Amino acid sequence: MPKLKPQTRFLMRGSALLVGLLSLWWFLLLSPMLYMLKGAAGVFLPIQENASGDWTLRVPLERTLPATPQQPVAQQIHSIDFDMPRGDATAFTFSLPVYWAIILAAPGVRRNLRPLLVGTAVMAAVELAMLLVFAEISARNTAAQLAGGGGDVVAGWARLLGGYLLATVLPYATPFVVALSLHRGLREEIFPWSNVAEAPAPPPPVDRAQRRRAKKRRP
Amino acid sequence: MLIGFGVLITPQVQSVDGKFSRALVSVSQGLIRMCGGHVARDGAILRAPGGFAVEMRDGCNAVNVTILLCAAILAFPASWRMKAAGLLAGIAIIQVVNIIRFITLFYLGQYSTTWFDFAHAYLWESLIMLDTMVVFWYWVTRVLRAGAAPHAEA
Numbered sequence: 001m002p003k004l005k006p007q008t009r010f011l012m013r014g015s016a017l018l019v020g021l022l023s024l025w026w027f028l029l030l031s032p033m034l035y036m037l038k039g040a041a042g043v044f045l046p047i048q049e050n051a052s053g054d055w056t057l058r059v060p061l062e063r064t065l066p067a068t069p070q071q072p073v074a075q076q077i078h079s080i081d082f083d084m085p086r087g088d089a090t091a092f093t094f095s096l097p098v099y100w101a102i103i104l105a106a107p108g109v110r111r112n113l114r115p116l117l118v119g120t121a122v123m124a125a126v127e128l129a130m131l132l133v134f135a136e137i138s139a140r141n142t143a144a145q146l147a148g149g150g151g152d153v154v155a156g157w158a159r160l161l162g163g164y165l166l167a168t169v170l171p172y173a174t175p176f177v178v179a180l181s182l183h184r185g186l187r188e189e190i191f192p193w194s195n196v197a198e199a200p201a202p203p204p205p206v207d208r209a210q211r212r213r214a215k216k217r218r219p
Numbered sequence: 220m221l222i223g224f225g226v227l228i229t230p231q232v233q234s235v236d237g238k239f240s241r242a243l244v245s246v247s248q249g250l251i252r253m254c255g256g257h258v259a260r261d262g263a264i265l266r267a268p269g270g271f272a273v274e275m276r277d278g279c280n281a282v283n284v285t286i287l288l289c290a291a292i293l294a295f296p297a298s299w300r301m302k303a304a305g306l307l308a309g310i311a312i313i314q315v316v317n318i319i320r321f322i323t324l325f326y327l328g329q330y331s332t333t334w335f336d337f338a339h340a341y342l343w344e345s346l347i348m349l350d351t352m353v354v355f356w357y358w359v360t361r362v363l364r365a366g367a368a369p370h371a372e373a
Contacts, residue, residue, distance in 0.1 A: 007360070011353045018345050026337050091340070098345045157225075164228050168278045172348045173287060190356050192363065 006107065006189055014105035018098065025097040033093040034086070040128050045135060053086040059139035065147050077146075080139040091171050092131040099123045099175035106179070106186040115182040122178055130174075134166045220290035227282060236282060237263065240275040243314070247321050258325070265321075271329045273321075281317035284351045285310055291355050297362045305358040309351075316350050 004012075025033070038047055038055065046058040058081050065075040103116050137159050144156065180187050226232050240263045248260045259266040266272040292305045320343045328335035 007353050007356045010356070011349065014349045014353075015346055018349065019342065022337075022342050022345065026341070087336075087340075094341050098348075101345075102349075157228075160228050161221075161225055165224060169224065169283050169287070172284075172344050176348060176352055190359060 010105055010107070010189075014101055017101035017105050021097040021101045021104075022094070025094065029097070030090060030093065033096070034089060037089070037093055037128065037131065040124075041131050041135075044132055050083075055084045055086070055089055056081055057084055057135050057138075059135050061139050061143055063143045063147070065143075068148060077143070080142050082135075082138055082142055084135075084138075089131070091167070092127045092134070095127055095171050095175045096120065096123050098172070099179060102175055102179040102186075103183055106183050107189060108185040111185045112183070115179070115184075119178055119182045122182070123175060126174055126178065127171075130166055130170060133162065137162045137166070220286060223286035223290060224283070227286065233277065236277055236280065239282070240277070240280045243280055243318060243321065244275050247318055247325070250318065251322060251325070265325050267325070267329050269329060271325075273325050273328055275321060279321070281313050281320075281347060284347050285313055287348075288313065288351050288355060292358065295359065295362070301358075301362050301365065305362075309354045309358065312354050313347065313351060316347055320347065 038049065041047055041057075045060075048056045050056065058079050060079045061077065063077050065071070065077060067074045099119055100116065103112050103119060106112060141159055141163070144159075180190070227236065244260055244263050244265055248258050248265060251258045251265075257268050259268075261272075263276070264272050264274045288309045289306060292302055292309065295302075297305075324335060324339050324343065327338055
């Protein structure tokens with residue numbers, strides 16, 4: 001059987017591991033992970049879980065809503081509540097099994113343990129941060145709508161871009177970036193020159209006279 | 220990368236993005252019919268005779284991973300010729316994988332909506348990201364073999 005290229009091996013192992021670990025996550029780990037995420041995010045924001053499993057988040061936000069024909073007096077708000085369907089919250093737990101699949105598919109099983117443990121902690125922190133940023137952006141979007149929808153065009157575009165990245169790009173791309181950052185073996189496979197800076201320095205050059213003397217001393 | 224995604228969400232590019240999605244759905248329909256399957260198309264929606272329908276929306280047309288690949292290739296120090304070859308081949312591979320993804324989701328959805336949700340939102344997205352990474356890895360290897368890559372001594 002011909003030897004497979006490292007890229008093909010990685011693709012095959014990674015695909016199989018993604019199917020296995022994402023299935024494990026979907027059927028077994030999702031509920032405990034959502035519970036832990038809710039607990040961790042609850043340190044920063046009050047979160048309530050409805051009977052249907054959806055979350056209600058309360059984001060502190062100081063805003064003065066201008067007077068409108070429907071609301072003739074300006075209104076001060078201190079926080080914004082919004083609902084997050086369980087499916088949306090799920091997206092903030094799924095990067096972890098993807099990260100595990102990449103690390104376990106990487107070459108060198110012995111070298112995988114440390115990045116697996118460190119990366120799990122990093123990914124958990126990143127997922128929490130993504131959820132909090134998503135909540136902040138959603139609250140600001142709601143505040144902008146309550147204020148009449150006008151306002152700063154650049155800020156609106158930045159919120160749209162942030163929401164798009166958090167929903168459709170970062171949960172999928174972050175595990176790969178973190179894996180490349182933490183797994184030296186994988187990094188060296190893809191960028192072979194990256195190990196030169198970390199490799200030990202070569203021994204100093206030996207001149208001819210020294211070599212001759214060393215030869216004479218040998219029996 | 221930020222420029223790519225920033226441009227992607229503008230209304231003008233979103234309309235082009237929609238046309239691209241419809242073109243991909245049309246290709247998928249053609250492939251299904253070529254293999255003897257029965258399917259109808261309505262814009263960016265594929266309909267099965269049993270009533271199940273699947274729509275290719277923004278984010279389902281693999282433009283987001285294409286932007287990531289383009290950003291990685293363009294940021295990598297290689298010749299413009301190598302970059303152009305990498306972009307063309309990479310985008311083609313990603314789009315072929317995405318059409319396979321769309322067709323499998325179309326059939327999976329007729330079988331089970333639970334499995335469809337799982338495969339659509341999580342499994343296939345991760346597999347396409349993995350493919351993108353491997354495509355980039357292949358390209359870097361070719362660049363290194365061609366001697367157009369940077370090395371530590373440089």
